Amino acid sequence: MSLEVIRSGAKALVVDLGRPSLRHLGIPLSGAADRMSFQIANWIVGNAPDAAAIECALGGQAFRFTAPTRFAVTGATAAFSLNDTAIKPHTHHLARPGDTLTFGPASTGTRLYLALAGGVEGAAHFGSRSTYPLAKLGANGGRALAKGDTLATGPEQGAPNTLPTGFAPRLSNHITLRVRSATEYEQLTFAAQRRLFTQPWTASPRTNRMGARLVGGELSLEAAPDMVSSPLLPGTLQVPPDGTPILSLVDSHCTGGYPRALQLILADMWLAGQIGPGTRISFNRCLMEDAPAILATQTALWQSLIEGWQP
Amino acid sequence: MLPTVRAFGDRAFLLQWPTVGYSEAASAHALSVSHHLRGLGVFTDVIPGYDSVLVGYDPLRMDLLAAKMRLETELPIVPRTFTLGMQHDISVDYSGPDLDAICQSSGLSRDEVVHLHAAEPYRVCMIGFIPGFAFLSAIAQPLRHSRHATPRAHVPAGSIGIAGWQTGIYGLDSPGGWQIIGQTDSVMFDPDREHPFLFSAGDTVRFIPS
Numbered sequence: 001m002s003l004e005v006i007r008s009g010a011k012a013l014v015v016d017l018g019r020p021s022l023r024h025l026g027i028p029l030s031g032a033a034d035r036m037s038f039q040i041a042n043w044i045v046g047n048a049p050d051a052a053a054i055e056c057a058l059g060g061q062a063f064r065f066t067a068p069t070r071f072a073v074t075g076a077t078a079a080f081s082l083n084d085t086a087i088k089p090h091t092h093h094l095a096r097p098g099d100t101l102t103f104g105p106a107s108t109g110t111r112l113y114l115a116l117a118g119g120v121e122g123a124a125h126f127g128s129r130s131t132y133p134l135a136k137l138g139a140n141g142g143r144a145l146a147k148g149d150t151l152a153t154g155p156e157q158g159a160p161n162t163l164p165t166g167f168a169p170r171l172s173n174h175i176t177l178r179v180r181s182a183t184e185y186e187q188l189t190f191a192a193q194r195r196l197f198t199q200p201w202t203a204s205p206r207t208n209r210m211g212a213r214l215v216g217g218e219l220s221l222e223a224a225p226d227m228v229s230s231p232l233l234p235g236t237l238q239v240p241p242d243g244t245p246i247l248s249l250v251d252s253h254c255t256g257g258y259p260r261a262l263q264l265i266l267a268d269m270w271l272a273g274q275i276g277p278g279t280r281i282s283f284n285r286c287l288m289e290d291a292p293a294i295l296a297t298q299t300a301l302w303q304s305l306i307e308g309w310q311p
Numbered sequence: 312m313l314p315t316v317r318a319f320g321d322r323a324f325l326l327q328w329p330t331v332g333y334s335e336a337a338s339a340h341a342l343s344v345s346h347h348l349r350g351l352g353v354f355t356d357v358i359p360g361y362d363s364v365l366v367g368y369d370p371l372r373m374d375l376l377a378a379k380m381r382l383e384t385e386l387p388i389v390p391r392t393f394t395l396g397m398q399h400d401i402s403v404d405y406s407g408p409d410l411d412a413i414c415q416s417s418g419l420s421r422d423e424v425v426h427l428h429a430a431e432p433y434r435v436c437m438i439g440f441i442p443g444f445a446f447l448s449a450i451a452q453p454l455r456h457s458r459h460a461t462p463r464a465h466v467p468a469g470s471i472g473i474a475g476w477q478t479g480i481y482g483l484d485s486p487g488g489w490q491i492i493g494q495t496d497s498v499m500f501d502p503d504r505e506h507p508f509l510f511s512a513g514d515t516v517r518f519i520p521s
Contacts, residue, residue: 021367024345024358025508026442026482026500125502135442135483137502180320183327226475228333229439229446231358231365233323254358255439255446263320266370291321292370299371311371 002067003116005149006100009060011208013131014120014139014151015113017050017310022126023254029234030137031130033111033209033250033273035310036169036302037075041115043306044072044092046158050308051119052129052139054151058276059106063114065095069153070117070160073101076109076274077171090168092117092160109171110276117160118153132251167305169270173279174200177268178286178294182236184227184259192219192239196261196283201245203279209251212275218243221259229255235264235272237283247281249273266311267295313386314344314363316379323356323367324382330362333449333476336391337362338436342513343393347385354378359437359512361446361477395434396513401480401495402521403429403471409456409490413473417453427451428471428492429518433478435510443482443500445510450478462488469495471518480516493518 005012015038018031032038032055039049047053054063059078073080073089080087081102087093095101103112122129122139129139136142140149185193201214219239231254232238238246238258245261249272264272265286275281286294295311302309314326326344328337338361345359348366356367368378405425413424433447440446450473458474463486466472470481472489481487482499499509510516 021356023356024349024438024512026439026444134485135500135502137442142502180318182319183317183325228361228475229437229477230360230363231325231439233320233356233365233367235320253440255360255437260319263323265321286321288318288375292374295321295370 002065002069002153003151004064004066005145005147006062006064007060008145008147009056009058009103011057012061012145013055014052014122014145015055015130016052016128018130018250019126019128023231026254027126028132028252028254029250030132031128031250032113034075034113034270035273036270037111038113039306039309040090040163041072041074041113042119043161044074044090044163045070045115045117046156046160047115047117047119048157048308049306049310051115051157052122053113053115053120054145056103056112056114057110059103059112062100062102065099065101066097066150068097069095071095071101072115073112074168075112076106078106078112079104090163108173109274110279111274116153117156119157121152121154134251164305171274174282175271175274175279176282176284177272178265178284179237179262180265180286180288180291182260182263185261187221187259188239188261189220189222192221195219197285201281203275203277203281205277207275207277209249211249211252212247214245214247214281219245227257227259229257232256232260233263235269236260237262247272247275249275265291265294267291267298269311316382318375319365322370323365324379326364326366326382326386328362334362335448338434338448339393340391342436343391344386344389345512346393347389351385353381358439361436393513395515396511398432398515398517399510400517400519401497403493403495403518404521405493407471407491407493410492412490413454413456413492416456419453424454424492425520427454428478429520432515432517435512435514435516437512438508438510441483441485443508445480445482445499445516447478447480447516449476456490458488459490462486466491467494468499469497471495
């Protein structure tokens with residue numbers, strides 16, 4: 001055992017890179033919502049990019065170390081302190097047994113990542129320790145972390161690393177997501193298609209890892225036949241008949257029943273993982289020929305620093 | 312008939328069969344295509360729907376045109392039919408909270424609704440929504456009923472529901488908007504079992520009133 005949960009805040013979960021390619025069985029991707037911040041945190045403490053770590057929503061969590069542990073915090077902007085001393089994100093620290101790590105509220109972005117050297121241990125299902133509470137999959141009995149839960153870490157995986165200046169991702173409370181159209185885009189009226197790209201949207205208070213309802217005006221649909229349940233991906237924007245679009249995120253249902261208007265490009269999925277209640281979102285059309293180049297450039301940059309980095 | 316092949320974002324294609332309502336032929340063809348494409352091992356996701364298949368590819372390994380050409384090369388050689396998989400007899404207690412609503416809209420008695428729902432075997436057309444949720448083939452016309460306008464916050468695992476012409480079984484406790492007519496003790500999904508999923512797409516299910 002090396003960590004005890006003192007306060008779990010709005011939500012804290014064990015995450016890794018999740019369960020890809022199982023959507024035909026109803027198993028969502030899960031794992032870190034912001035895969036970029038998550039993999040950076042692991043790299044800083046010397047872990048493989050897919051080692052399990054802790055994702056904390058909105059800040060406010062507190063943890064007590066019960067063994068000497070190297071750790072790093074990335075993701076949303078918040079004040080952190082080890083005991084009563086303020087510490088910095090995006091660098092490694094060494095905690096002694098009895099030390100308490102406290103997160104203040106997140107001011108920019110939504111999800112913080114706490115990586116522990118050696119990675120968090122716990123049960124794996126379908127090759128991943130990521131907690132998916134609906135199906136009770138992953139570490140900690142498939143439950144979100146609660147006060148009193150304890151977590152163990154594995155043996156150290158490598159030497160810690162120092163993030164070069166300028167590499168820490170900059171977050172914002174008004175994000176622009178690049179999108180391609182999905183297959184039912186034409187079912188939106190011309191006015192709705194225009195509105196999608198010309199005004200900012202605000203994630204509703206019920207936003208979570210499954211998805212975000214986006215408030216900002218109704219999107220009307222052309223009269224269209226009822227859709228049968230059909231596949232979705234993380235980053236699909238659906239438009240239900242009430243006109244309030246729903247953006248699916250990492251824990252989203254694998255099928256939906258509403259017209260699919262947009263699909264986020266893969267390179268921007270990490271940014272969507274920082275969406276929380278109140279986040280402002282604008283959509284920007286990504287040209288067909290640009291999307292692969294954006295992903296290739298992003299991947300090459302991060303893989304030059306972090307071996308095994310995955311978009 | 313071959314499905315249309317359309318880009319879905321920057322990392323998937325949607326294969327879509329033109330259907331109105333449930334089409335046994337489209338569902339069988341979609342399952343056969345899914346089985347074939349998954350076997351190739353070159354696509355990241357192969358997700359069958361009732362009348363569509365979402366096929367994901369890794370844009371770092373395959374470009375859009377190469378992925379589209381591969382799909383268009385494979386589609387004509389896939390058999391149009393799909394040999395059904397396992398057969399399951401599922402014991403159902405038909406006393407769900409929405410059974411009376413189905414009786415009212417159909418004008419049938421409880422016994423008649425149960426008899427009609429359990430009369431014919433169903434095909435498992437897709438698994439999705441949540442782990443283990445089984446979407447089954449179309450129900451008899453009189454039983455068809457729209458979803459609840461506001462979903463229930465809690466539908467227990469094993470609930471048998473109706474939504475439009477679809478019928479299905481909830482794999483887990485979850486929120487849900489389907490009209491619930493019955494309940495089974497069979498466990499659709501248990502991650503700690505050797506075979507976590509009771510059903511696979513293509514299986515046949517017969518409901519046995521208990």
